[in-house]
Amino acid sequence: MTRLAIGVEYDGAAYSGWQRQHHADSVQGHLDKALGAIARHPIDTVAAGRTDAGVHACEQVVHFDTDANRPDRAWVKGVNTHLPDNIGVRWIAYPGDDFDARRSATSRVYRYLLIDSPERPVLLRDRVGWTFRALETVPMQQAAESLTGEHDFSSFRASACQAHHPIRRVDALTVMRYRGVIMVDIRANAFLHHMVRNIVGTLMAVGTGERPVEWVSDVLAARDRRRAGITAPAPGLYLVGVRYPLRFGLPGPPAGPVFAPAWGDG
Template sequence: MDRIALGVEYLGSNYCGWQYQHHDLSVQQVLEQALARVADRPIRVHCAGRTDAGVHATGQVVHFETPVERPDRAWTLGVNANLPDDVAVRWARPVDASFHARFSAVARHYRYLILRRPVRSALWHQRALWTHWPLSVAPMREAAAALVGRHDFTSFRALACQAKSPVRTLEYLDLIERGALIELNVGADGFLHHMVRNLVGVLLAIGRGERPVSWAAELLALRDRARGGVTAPAHGLYLVRVDYPEGFGLPGDPDLPSDPKALTSDY
């Protein structure tokens, strides 16, 4: 059996999430169907991170096993020919049998996009969170700094989160202004269910002036999700990169493309 790793990107707007569901269409389902056509037999894939409904990815990584031999082009161009337009395989690599898309990962990186302008955007619909309220990024950055490091993130995970431990190491939490677009970039050794969206919800409240900068650190210390902020919508979130030990030889994924010249702020 050969083990193959794939880099996958998708817009999550039309899917119930990554994971296969009986009641609705998932990204996993359409990818497995396309792979099965190329392999001429059923294929089951394992992913680095199960994204929720509406969440996008530019750097999802999956692996699967197959007894059939195909050139790398078949696992990219051939599979893409059988995928819908909003899902695409970016690269394919044979990997050692010890590789696992989820358990071999050493870090994951997400980006949350916020469009800050008085009127909504047609082009960024379902691709960024639109807010017509002015946001002050400086206090958001100050609050974010208190969250970096190894902490108990109970206040920032979903009540239904099944992780055994709420402790994670946040390597960075940065905000970049690109005209009307605000990029929130975050990387960690792992994330809890809804953790990024809950972090964004808290920082948005601080940016709007509804809460003080100290609120983020206070929530961290409380370790109580019921006292936390609103969960930000899924459609602004992107899984942009998954890191693995260099020995596996997987390609790095570029950052999400954006054109700051095309965006202007009226604030």
């Protein structure tokens, strides 16, 4: 058996999430089937992160084992011919048998796209989060700074979270407005269930002026999900990249702005 790694992009709007489920359509279900068609044996993939229903990925990293000897073109273009248009393989790599897409990752990067407009977006309804209340990004960024570093993120953890502990390390958290869209970028060693969306929902309360900047640090210290803000809607969330040690030889996350939206007046 040889261990292969692939980079996968998908629009999660139509799916119940990454993980294969018997009762619903999933990204993993389609990918395993497409890879199996090329390998000519069943494939069971492992992903860097299990994205939720409606969440997208610019570069999900996946590994799988196979004894099939195929050219790189078959693992990319060939697999893509068996996938729906909203899922696609972007690259193939051979990281070695000790590579694990989930356990070998040193950090993940998520981006949340948010529109603050009196009227709900129509064409972008499956691509962004939305609030009708105007948001100020400067206080949101000030509040976000209290969340960087290693902390107990219980206040931002979904009740259904299955992680063994709530300690996570956030390396960077930035809030900015780009062409009419607010972008919240978060890089961490790992994430709890709904952690990004709960952080965004909490920062929104600061952006509207409903809560002061200092409130977010109080929420973090409380370790109580009931003290935090809403869970931001799934359509605005994107897994944009995963980082690994250089020895695995995988393509790194794209440099510079990732999935910077080209709409709006600025």
